[in-house]
């Protein structure tokens with residue numbers, strides 16, 4: 001094998017590894033309303049709008065990256081959040097911001 005061929009193979013392998021690593025994590029931005037806060041499972045149940053390139057509007061659970069985020073929100077809040085999708089397709093909220101602070105009034 002010539003040195004040139006070895007070099008081409010080495011460059012190809014390097015690029016292949018690089019693109020696989022960089023393509024692993026994807027980020028999305030979404031908006032939704034908090035339906036439930038589950039601190040034991042570190043999840044928020046959210047009715048979210050369409051997430052471009054990922055999914056349509058639906059009601060579902062999302063894990064948050066930091067449990068502190070659960071105490072930042074209240075049921076009924078409309079939030080804007082950042083979703084991170086890992087290589088396996090697991091979705092995690094990595095950032096959130098309250099855009100409408102209308103808390104649900106619970107009457108006992």
Ligand SMILES: [Cu+2]
Nearest residue numbers: 055056058060
């Ligand atoms: Cu969804």
